[in-house]
Amino acid sequence: DTAVSQTPKYLVTQMGNDKSIKCEQNLGHDTMYWYKQDSKKFLKIMFSYNNKELIINETVPNRFSPKSPDKAHLNLHINSLELGDSAVYFCASRNAGGRHEQFFGPGTRLTVL
């Protein structure tokens, strides 16, 4: 029944490692997003994908790369993790032709040691 799901929920890793966070939505939406929420709860958009094409790429390091194997999935790959990458990452989706609200996943708390 979960509309937008993310795995894992928690991710603890060492600096320099490469990791991925997966996101899936079963709402039939055609646009998906990745957000980063820092320790002060500041929420900033990182990427959006519409019909498998990257539409918006905010000023994030190129160590971050979104990968969309199909319309229902938008995974986030992070290379050479740094301490400052520690945050909660949220996936969201939206139907571009419908209502403007976005549906958020439960978040993935990434801790880089």
Next chain:
Amino acid sequence: SQQGEEDPQALSIQEGENATMNCSYKTSINNLQWYRQNSGRGLVHLILIRSNEREKHSGRLRVTLDTSKKSSSLLITASRAADTASYFCATDTLFLGGANNLFFGTGTRLTVIP
């Protein structure tokens, strides 16, 4: 930055009282949305107000929008302990390709004391 700002940053009230949160933003918008975030959870959409609307109601929620001042307010009436959460405003701007981009405010942490 297109990020909005909210005030107050934190608000503590007694159950039954009304809570008002304000949001200011910087750019032209298609609409403005309010979201709620419970601790450790994702954001949940509450209400949307279009740029040509001035006020909107949904249950115990009332949202106002003043595009001339680039500001919005969220009023929660007859608050309940279960309303305790962080509340974020988000401005919706249209980019090429149709992928509406949400820019979130800094959030207001609401605590409703039973």
